[in-house]
Amino acid sequence: MAVKSLDQIDLKGKRVLVRVDFNVPMNDAGEITDDSRIRAALPTIQTLLENQCKMTLMSHLGRPKGQVNPKYSMAPVATYLAKLLEQPVHLVTDFSDGGQHATVQLLENLRFSPGETKNDAAFAKTLAAYGEVYINDAFGAAHRAHASIAAVAELFSVKAAGHLLTKELHYLKDALKAPERPFVAILGGSKISDKLKLIDNLLDKVDRLIIGGGMSYTFLKARGLEVGTSLVENDFLEEAKALEAKCEAKGVALTLPLDHLVAAEFKADAAAEITLDAAIPEGYMGLDIGPETINLYATHVREAKTAVWNGPMGVFEWETFATGTISVAEAMAENGGLTVIGGGDSVAAVNKVGLQAAMTHISTGGGASLELLGGHDLPGVVALEVGE
Template structure:
């Protein structure tokens, strides 16, 4: 890999600043999902086990440069302690005398969580003075927050230029998985892209048609591609203003010899609510008063039949309105087939994006793909072919 990893770090006795992503979902003051904290724990354990003084920094929510008590990282420090099964210290600032004093008390192997970096305006501005104040706390910087690597902030990018910098175990795993998926994939490679709007994934689609052999388009996004080709989609969600763009993407795919796969049948309903009366129709026979709310069973069967011909699969976005039954059926069926092919060793599968992860969990297979990214925006921007500042800084 084009950056240093923990394998090459002599951490004993060193103050190691770890950029984590503790921006976890919280409801009514309680953390509802520990995934990001659990995925951080191997790096913390590895550094602590090497005798490092581990100093964890992260943002949480959007306090906009001000101290907002309900956006404190204190609950995340407690949760990290529970996941690690050990005491984790916490200090109520991330720079200056309070942070420096707390670090002076650390013994080799100890873990300290600093307060929310976004309590300081210099964080999001990537202010050199704030970055220098963070760098002053440590001897080494480890970035283990791929999910924040698309932001050029002081704690993700600025500090990496001021200290010897390394990729944490989660960062390393994310980058290796993504490289295997699109950087240097085993072919044939396919991508599944779902979601509501072409406009939000225009750059993604434009990048993928030049990199994959098969592009499967699902979700309401598929409706725009169908309507652009003159196929009636009834009252389905679609973007009329994106028709020309959709046709342009199809033309680029054809020129790149990328096979674009759209639904051939659909599950429709006249009302969007849980378990309404539904009809399965050919894609060119959608009733004028109905909405396409899921990919039909014939389309799913065709996709499943195609899996044995693929070696690599990238997935971002569900096929239908999976959060509302029965419009989860296509996503669940395909997810389970992908998991089965992955578990057999025939397919390398990489998925990411908030809705995608939720859909895979709903299908019960989130732990059965080759890699499921916990990143949202960073995963999407990487698929779009963009340079991620937090990754580029490590390469320097």
């Protein structure tokens, strides 16, 4: 079973139903504040236009909980997309006719219908009336078994992944099957519990696992070190010990912080101090990796032939505690090998320092990236599989 890409199917003049991820942030005035998800779908839309397709785009926006809520209307997205494409985009508010009202049309928010999140077969059938070919280009939602992603795809014999989804699958799955070595994974973020499956899967692939951010304090406490008032998941200390033992058994170098940037209070303007070693004094909390750790991590990242990064090294939203995360981003940019930014806050960090162009691939998915890197099948991808 394989997933076809756009260039493997006949698109000429077809009516195409396309699942995109237009779940974009908006301000109180209903203006889009970050259009990156819309722009990410443009290569697929352009390919369909070049093939004289008539297309119906569909997406969710926010969490309207199965009810019509004007706050979550796709109308601003339709207007914005029309400007980008320099052609009309018709907003379809009544799904019952399955009709084509323009070359490019966008269905109103899928989550206005309770059938979407329930993966409802009847709702999927309603959606399927809008095309003879189905394309999924919504990587950010591919880990959800929803009607527009899973159930609807089963109703099509001709289906494929869009350019974005194809690229995501290549870099987050295929490229990591036989990576150039050394292969280094850098994991951050606050909780080890969120990344257990990911770590477990990566241990069979990586040569070095670098841990930063809040999750590093759980590992350090599991080693018997003092971590002050730092964020620790005490329920996962045994898991941390087990993962360290697994690293040793598999020959994976587990790299933890040597020093920290700490403060007595959790606030942006807190007075920051550097610890003398990996232990954190009583009354202080770790909020970023320290200078010695930064040098160590940056060296390992620069020397890697394959590097995957997911999660910040500290509270990077606060300037005082952003240095560790920014340093990892800069080291990734200086790396001449394959560099993959695995979604979420790491993407925000790379964008913050304007290093997007220096990375091999920046994933558009948060949860979907973690699921795929964790070795899981995504419902939206499984639903696209067709016999060879």
